Amino acid sequence: MKNRLLAQLPQHKTCLCSIYNPHLYIVDWKDYNKGAVEISGAQRNVINAVHILNENNVKVFFDAFPKNALPITKKKRSRQCECVVFPITCDQDEWILFIETKYANSIHAAKNPDSDYPYCMVRQIKETVSYFRMKGIISENKIVHAIIAFPNLMEGFNSWVFPIKHDGIEESILDIRINDKIIIRATNHAQIVDDTNILLLS
Template sequence: MRDNIEEILPEHNLQLTNSPNIYIVDYKNINGEGIVMHETKPDPKYVLLENLTPIGIYFDGFEDNALPLEEPGVCNSQCECVLFPEECNQNDWILFIEMKYANDREAAFRENRDYPNCMINQILETVKYFRDKKIIPEEKRVNAIVSFPNLIEEFSSTFFTGRMSMDDILYDHKILIRATNSGTIKSPKRIYI
């Protein structure tokens, strides 16, 4: 997968870590910096991936307009980032993450913002792009996290109340998606979200 990203998206900057804790932060609305991976706990809220073994993990934090289409100046909808094991074997997991920094539950689920459906669509569009460009195989099941890092209370039970359920997304798009702020990397073959 690393080779495919480097060939098809050469402007992307893959970072490798084997930290036991991987913190993903979207600084876009904080200081304009974009998506950053930390190995130590940062001040802003984050998505935490516990890397229990630990193994080498590649991180590709997407900058704005990171997925160009054929038409000049037109880019694909995208999520925040993708992570995958260093070994890049065919049966290894792949994880896409989308985050929104709503300050409370009401803002996160406000109907006029439609964050849940927007976040799901960003994951679906990013995965489709990666499949269409042959970065990942068409039939490969991938994982995804949709996250509200600022919410400390549980939000997954109300996230998938729209047009698609988690099961629909898994069946129709081969994406195991969860609404959470954390995950656990067990091995190159196993990740729990």
């Protein structure tokens, strides 16, 4: 998959890295210090993270999308999520995980209609996955995984995020699984089992 990704998005060579560690922490520094999305084997004290347990030390690639990372034309860009993670062996059968984070400081802020959470987060995931399919980076029938995360919220929030309600339309986790071929959860945690299995932990 790495080769397909870089063939379509050669500019991502500078933001694609590999890592293996029993614990992987993904943070978005944008609101904190205008920094980038990063992955680390060590937990930061100053910012909360999406945590991926990786006890078997599966080596993964991490692509932290910079701003305007997914070009459609010279002037138009696709909406995008924060990043994608996948095993270095990834071809067709291995898991792929897309992640979108928002650093809301309370459930009230996370539910604020003015922010359009969590609908906009799901839309960013969907459009990123759709872009990857359109570009042939992943196949049309590939089932992928996705997380929408609120790292500052410690309690479980999957139950109030789904089903998504927007403009009078309701969409469940099952709807997204069937229509978009995305297994999605609202959580700050995942567990890598091996190259072909990953668990999204509520």
